[in-house]
Amino acid sequence: MDLPAAPLPRGAPRDAGSRPALPGRRGGLARLGLAAAVDLVRLVLPVACAGCGLPDVPWCAPCAAHLLGPPRRCDHHAARLDLLEGRTLLPVLAPASFAGPVRHAVTAWKDGGRADLDRPFAAALRRTARRVPVVATAVLVVAVPSSPAARRRRGRAPVDVLAAAVAAGLRDVGVDARRASVLARTAGPDLAGLGARARGAALAGRVRVRRPSGVPGRDVVLVDDVLTTGATLAACRAALVAAGARVVGAYALAATPPPSRGTVGASAAPAASHVHDDGPSG
Numbered sequence: 001m002d003l004p005a006a007p008l009p010r011g012a013p014r015d016a017g018s019r020p021a022l023p024g025r026r027g028g029l030a031r032l033g034l035a036a037a038v039d040l041v042r043l044v045l046p047v048a049c050a051g052c053g054l055p056d057v058p059w060c061a062p063c064a065a066h067l068l069g070p071p072r073r074c075d076h077h078a079a080r081l082d083l084l085e086g087r088t089l090l091p092v093l094a095p096a097s098f099a100g101p102v103r104h105a106v107t108a109w110k111d112g113g114r115a116d117l118d119r120p121f122a123a124a125l126r127r128t129a130r131r132v133p134v135v136a137t138a139v140l141v142v143a144v145p146s147s148p149a150a151r152r153r154r155g156r157a158p159v160d161v162l163a164a165a166v167a168a169g170l171r172d173v174g175v176d177a178r179r180a181s182v183l184a185r186t187a188g189p190d191l192a193g194l195g196a197r198a199r200g201a202a203l204a205g206r207v208r209v210r211r212p213s214g215v216p217g218r219d220v221v222l223v224d225d226v227l228t229t230g231a232t233l234a235a236c237r238a239a240l241v242a243a244g245a246r247v248v249g250a251y252a253l254a255a256t257p258p259p260s261r262g263t264v265g266a267s268a269a270p271a272a273s274h275v276h277d278d279g280p281s282g
């Protein structure tokens, strides 16, 4: 959130001579700014479920149940990962579909200041990695990098929370899993609204390995928040493979649901082009 950089005023304002000082609390509030005031209101007013809006509970049990299902492979429905004939660039596992309450909640978590969802989302990914671990004895767990603009806007990279959870889940089952921030994104135009092909082209060359020396010969697991076209994972994988790593799989919190059986055909593509596919970078 856009918290003001300056501390709250205490005592007499420094510029009291140049303009009239507002007394006490009123002066403080005037300096807080609208964004911070909204945050303050959120703190003192009852919360609502980020998934369904149910009052007084941040994340209700029925919505939480959407994250409790068995992990599912979702790479076969991602256009940029599909190599046809049943093969894909890498296996991707996710516990939920990016739809309904999960979609609302993930959006609120990433861009609505709902960092209180760190805990249930991390628990879901830890459980997923524990239930379906990658086939490797030692891995680097690498979060999909945010664009500089997204990191500035959000004040953090929410996907880092998920990467830590995946590493913990893999360690739970005996995999030597360590976090490694080896990828970086360069600035560029927003990818929202681009189709799979255009998105892939726009991303090519915008993901780089920033510490290449630690990567050759290593097995790497990627972590993203939402899988849609797979363009981001494909770009990350390409950068890592070029640096000498093996990318053995990926985890995401949610994946856009596959097209329903009744619509398989000419217009079967989901509305993925309208979904932010570039993970934490918006």
Ligand SMILES: [Zn+2]
Binding pocket: 049, 050, 051, 052, 053, 054, 059, 060, 061, 062, 063, 064, 101
């Ligand atoms: Zn709910």
